[in-house]
Amino acid sequence: VHWGEHTWVMGPRPGYWDSARIGAGTVPIRTEHGWLAIYHGADESSRYSLGVILCDLERPERVLARSTKPLLMPEAKHEVEGFFSNVVFTCGAVCRGDRLTIYYGAADKFICGAYLSLSGLLDSLTAKGSADNSP
DSSP states (O other): OOOOOOOOOOOOOTTSTTSSEEEOOSOOEEETTEEEEEEEEEOTTOOEEEEEEEEOSSOTTSEEEEOSSOSBOOOSHHHHSSSSSSBEEEEEEEEETTEEEEEEEETTTEEEEEEEEHHHHHHHHHHHOOOOOOO
């Protein structure tokens, strides 16, 4: 199998919550606005948070919008204290109707779930637009 044709999609953004490192997360979810995916990123102090991107339906390597603020950041005791403190990282997501359930790891010690409105999340992305995604 030839996997080739790799392409750069996005990288860390200086001055944002994902300024030091980023990593892939959920399998993209098809929406009427594009492919929605949750990813994780770390800032300069190695605090890992979750963010979201919206990609073009026909050209999924094209990022249409990217959260400028974290969708979820470590705040609860089980997220800030653990094997690796101050870490939340995405593990998966399930969408049923307008309810999006995000499964995430906390402090490399627990698996947690968070619920939110898919339409609300999409509205926040499409209203704000995309931040700088250039390499």
